[in-house]
Amino acid sequence: MARVVVDVMLKPEILDPQGKAVHDALPRLGFDGIASVRQGKRFELDVEGEVSQQRLEQLCELARTLLSNPVIEDFTVHVAPDTAR
Amino acid sequence: MRIGVVTFPGSLDDVDALRAVRLAAGEAVSLWHGDADLHAVDAVVLPGGFSYGDYLRCGAIARFAPVMGEVVVAAEQGLPVLGICNGFQILCESHLLPGALIRNDHRKFSCRDQRLRVERSTTAWTAAYEPGQQIVIPLKNGEGGYVADGTTLAMLEAEGRVVLRYVGGNPNGSVAAIAGISNARGNVVGVMPHPEHAVEELCGPSTDGLGFFTSVLARALAG
Numbered sequence: 001m002a003r004v005v006v007d008v009m010l011k012p013e014i015l016d017p018q019g020k021a022v023h024d025a026l027p028r029l030g031f032d033g034i035a036s037v038r039q040g041k042r043f044e045l046d047v048e049g050e051v052s053q054q055r056l057e058q059l060c061e062l063a064r065t066l067l068s069n070p071v072i073e074d075f076t077v078h079v080a081p082d083t084a085r
Numbered sequence: 086m087r088i089g090v091v092t093f094p095g096s097l098d099d100v101d102a103l104r105a106v107r108l109a110a111g112e113a114v115s116l117w118h119g120d121a122d123l124h125a126v127d128a129v130v131l132p133g134g135f136s137y138g139d140y141l142r143c144g145a146i147a148r149f150a151p152v153m154g155e156v157v158v159a160a161e162q163g164l165p166v167l168g169i170c171n172g173f174q175i176l177c178e179s180h181l182l183p184g185a186l187i188r189n190d191h192r193k194f195s196c197r198d199q200r201l202r203v204e205r206s207t208t209a210w211t212a213a214y215e216p217g218q219q220i221v222i223p224l225k226n227g228e229g230g231y232v233a234d235g236t237t238l239a240m241l242e243a244e245g246r247v248v249l250r251y252v253g254g255n256p257n258g259s260v261a262a263i264a265g266i267s268n269a270r271g272n273v274v275g276v277m278p279h280p281e282h283a284v285e286e287l288c289g290p291s292t293d294g295l296g297f298f299t300s301v302l303a304r305a306l307a308g
Contacts, residue, residue, distance in 0.1 A: 010187075014232060015258065017192040066149070069142055069178065071185040072232060 089126035097134030109298035131172030144174035165209035173275030184233030190258025199224035213296035220293035
């Protein structure tokens with residue numbers, strides 16, 4: 001069983017009010033020097049069998065159609081180290 | 086004329102939409118998300134609410150409901166489809182309408198009686214209005230900020246596909262104060278404010294919303 005990780009982030013030009021809310025809370029907690037915060041989503045897919053190139057392409061398609069909205073978000077897909085067998 | 090209203094798990098305004106259809110003298114038909122059948126309706130309303138708890142992204146999971154496959158095919162063939170609030174989000178996720186809706190820029194849920202200008206009165210759902218007419222109907226959303234890339238925006242403006250625009254302040258950070266858009270053909274319309282909540286004097290700021298439902302009924306009679 002391999003773990004495939006999909007990270008989804010809002011495109012840089014899209015406003016991220018949640019990230020801004022987190023950023024606004026930092027000075028209150030004494031964390032200085034952080035210029036900005038962007039919030040994204042991480043999906044962990046436990047994949048049965050071998051993660052072949054073809055399988056990975058299918059998972060990219062999954063990321064494109066369901067896990068992200070290409071209009072407002074970018075995504076990356078990678079196999080978590082030590083899980084690819 | 087039969088107007089179907091889809092109920093998804095988490096739909097909130099489906100009953101109000103059915104009632105608005107009846108007040109406009111249409112036959113209201115309940116459609117179920119899990120039933121891949123439009124039951125021969127002449128138009129479809131995707132109502133407001135929080136389908137699938139707004140998990141993942143608003144409308145992202147509803148887009149793949151069995152009924153939506155039928156809605157997408159029928160819409161591409163010209164069936165009038167109106168998406169209200171969450172329904173608008175579902176239409177964008179389904180790629181029946183361009184762009185997307187993101188969290189309000191001020192991070193608060195907006196709930197108010199909203200003044201709007203009807204920019205296009207040649208759609209299936211807005212023919213009852215005069216171009217430029219101002220209406221007041223309720224608006225209530227947390228993720229109502231309309232966004233699209235520059236090319237898409239220019240296309241929407243050039244083709245006159247902005248259907249509604251906010252007047253008197255932008256309540257959610259939508260680009261160009263866009264409150265509603267249509268597809269090129271004008272049969273698919275998505276709006277963030279709620280016309281189904283402004284159909285009776287007793288419980289709404291106006292009856293300005295009724296025109297959406299009478300428009301599609303008049304179109305069917307004429308057609």
